[in-house]
Amino acid sequence: MSLLLDIDHVGKTFTQGGLLSRRSIEAVKDISLQIEAERPEILSVVGESGSGKSTLAAMVLGQQLPTRGRVLFDGVDVASIRSGADRRAFMAKVQPVLQNPFEAFNPLKRVDRYLFATAANFMAATGKPTRQEIEARVDRALVEVGLTLAEVRGRFPHELSGGQLQRTAIARALIPDPRLLVADEPVSMVDASLRMSIVNLFSSLRDRLGLSIIYITHDLATAYYISDRIIIMKKGEVVERGNAREVLDNPQHPYSIALKNAVLTPDFA
């Protein structure tokens, strides 16, 4: 059994303040978590603001290094990645999907530019790609998310809807053929009428492309709807973990119970 992602007793402490008044904040305390390479899954990380879920995501993406423990991706310690080439090889396998699609694209630039840049930069590892190869790769990724290059080409972010833009962002992340997507609140800024299409897209990507997805959210209802496994975090610690449906149908930890009870359910039936 090989592990795609192995988070091994990871902790992250931030220090604030100057020389005299140093304070340290433990954003993540001793978390271990594994995703198997052979079994793609959607793993939800649920918690409130300040629970450390975004810090955990940043460590998986290699944006922040843990102060304790190790994050291993495909057996390689993320902290040991130094050279530009290694970094690029790592980024080809782990890609982020950001929260607000309107902020994830520079509003002054056309959106297709990120798609072409991604294709050109990550295909360069196997010889310099031609214009046609790049366009074909971009189009394939867009078809994967239910769009076409014709719809996106030359558009500015404000000319697309939140849903289209978030799909475009996901397509961009798919271009280097990643193994893992880290999606931090990917639907919280998408309009209600388009939200479920993004959520459904995640499960179809898992099934069709064998992609694992870490889905970070505060929304228990969508976590229940798509995820295979769930971990519930509070103040940097995992308070409950397991099969998503089992945990949410029957939460054990007092905090998980409080969280579930706080979910507003429209029940008039």
Add this chain to the structure above:
Amino acid sequence: MQTEALLRSPDIVVEPTLTVERLKAYYTTKAFGIDRDIRAVDDISLTVAKGEVYGVAGESSSGKTSLIKTIVGAIRPPLHVVGGTVRFNFGGQTYDIYDLKPDELQAIRWRHLSYIMQGSMNVLNPVRRIKHSFYDFAFPHMGLGRATFWDRVRDHLRKLDLDPGVLDSYPHQLSGGMRQRTTIALATVCTPEFIVADEPTTALDVIVQRDVLTMLRDIQRDLGSSFLFVTHDMSVHATVSDRVGIVYAGRLVEEADTPTLFRSARHPYTQHLVASLPKIGDTTRRASLSGRPPSLADPPPGCRFHPRCPLAMDVCSKEVPPLVSIAPRHRVACFAVTGAPS
């Protein structure tokens, strides 16, 4: 015309606290020769009865924030009112918002009308103790002596399960939820008859959100105030609103009592919003609408929903469906429901 129909309906006996008639408000921008009209509020009529919580639901940039800005008279260019009236009825006296002079409008704000903004916890001055905010905002409007004023403030806080000790804190010492509850306390200390709340819980965590909603509900019950409650989150409406109006691209498309709306919505857009809500314990597949919300600068002709509508007919792209009462307290603007005009 539609409002008259509603006013004639037997449910409403007394004059409503808020009457909005055929309100139109556009953003007009002139940037280097390009003039654009953004029809953020387009021909909206609604009423809010005394003691009622009226929810306004809609997606981002559907014009719901512009709607409440025009209702409370907080209109700054480039937003301007093109037509229609907004009337409040406080204690038998009618105030037409657009006929009031600025100082009269100022006087009824806080006293009768209170506005809880999105992210309003940031109205507290970060470098002064919270009691100063209370003093600055509320004291001039209450017409009380200092001692009575502070007694009233402390009573009010206690009633809302807030420790009066928060008055001596600085905003940064409180958590986000506490700050939001304190601001709500501040906005309601003058016991206003009408409270407008714009996404008051959107930035909050779920557990805190539940507390804040419970608090708002309690205030409404205690004071008997009317609420105009705006949020995009349908499950929040399900919890707090008595009646919900669905806004799509600057127009009101459906309005009904909350249970009716969730059980038997008639407009295809509302039906979709209700059906797409995920629920814990239910994994049946949720569909999503195709297309995208229209741009308010260049909305589609006829019914603005027709390009995305599964029931669209020929007439939908040509004529604007009127908002028609199909049952008591249930209005809908859809030709598929009310029948096409002959």
Add this chain to the structure above:
Amino acid sequence: MFTIVRDLIRYNIEFAVGFAILLLLIGAVILSFFSPYPAADIYVVAPDMPPDAEFWLGTTSRGQDNFWQLMIALRNTLAFGLGVAFLSRILSLVVGLTAGYAGGRVDRVLMAINDSVMVIPHFPILVLFYFVLKDDMNWLMLVLILSALGWSYDARLIRSIAMSLRTRPFTTQSVYSGMSMRKILVEEHLPYVMPIVFATTMNNMIWSIGMEITLSVLGFTDVDTPTMGQMIYWANSHSALISGIWWWVAAPVVAIIVLFIGLFLLSMSMNEYIDPRSRLNRMGS
């Protein structure tokens, strides 16, 4: 480009006035190349003549035509201000964007240099340079020295913007698109700091031209290149105001004021045009 200028002239009165002044200045610069007298020659016309039909701005006590002196001085002063602004903008952009984006040790080193430059008192240093360099202190040298002194405040300003840009999600998106740091800085971040660059260009030109004038009036520069400051220097050294040759002083002073007003109006209106928010508004978001 043409339509932008046309729209700005039509809808922005500040720009229209600033643009008119700019045209006037450009006209003066072009005109200066047709001067009938070489700039440094003296006693080519009758001295101390008040303004009349032949000598529009009179003549100086050194026997030069005041009008042609002014045209040439205007050209040199403008070139001076633009040169300093251009070089120091490049320095502040490179330092500011790099320090803000890279952070950590790079930031600390660059900011240590930056702050050192910031605390150097400009005027004494310039005087010191003059006494060390003496005859080597020519016009180009002064441009280089002032550029080397005039970037640090703006680099700090640009750094603070770059720091916030680094945390914007689109930067993360660019990083994970495999873009290089240079590409991110030039293509993604630069448009956001351009308004600052334009606004500071104005300040910088006022500062450098003012500095040059101060030094010239005191005689701490190369006296052979006529500039605004040089004109005032020579006027002073001939006690122009006392002997009633007011036009010798008035011409450069009025020209400087008009120049500054024109620059100010242009930078203000261009700023509004370049600001990403108003740009987005026009693009129709």
